[in-house]
């Protein structure tokens with residue numbers, strides 16, 4: 001039983017690393033509207049990357065973060081995405097009781113979009129509609145799969161809350177401060193997040209994301225008048241709420257079980 005579980009975790013890690021490698025392709029190509037299906041090439045010299053130099057995680061380490069052809073450095077974000085993705089996938093499997101439940105699949109898909117969106121927003125200061133709009137519909141579908149019409153309704157209310165809350169804040173801010181605080185991308189991604197988290201989640205995630213942003217901006221001494229991408233904070237707060245929430249719930253249940261035994 002334990003041996004089987006270890007094999008499943010190793011499988012999820014490999015699966016996650018391969019997906020992470022594909023997410024890197026999405027992160028660099030979606031903002032440029034390039035095809036996702038053509039061969040991988042060096043962002044610098046454009047030479048095709050040989051298959052033995054395209055092994056997730058290891059190739060970047062083996063090549064010491066440089067292209068094997070031109071020797072130009074390859075961003076560490078490639079390595080980070082290939083590492084974060086499998087670790088997050090394994091953690092999601094763990095918090096869902098090491099079972100392939102509907103919630104597991106819903107969180108895997110959400111986390112995948114979250115990783116791609118966070119890195120695109122960091123690099124390009126945009127959240128493409130081709131990511132946020134499908135994610136909204138996926139959230140509604142999972143709402144239905146989890147709890148039929150009631151679940152769909154909850155997802156819809158969550159999405160609407162996210163959309164309206166950010167629309168109002170954005171309108172208010174641009175009227176009062178005469179500049180844009182939240183972009184259209186932030187409003188759409190918050191609607192998608194709401195479809196997964198429900199309306200209470202929207203409030204908690206908005207609060208968490210603001211706290212995260214405040215801490216980071218103070219730490220890096222960012223000029224508060226200058227623009228910064230809010231997307232990475234929103235998606236990390238969502239992951240924290242959705243997946244971390246489940247983790248705390250499990251911990252609480254285990255603690256409760258423990259209390260009952262003594």
Ligand SMILES: [Zn+2]
Nearest residue numbers: 042045067070
């Ligand atoms: Zn190169």
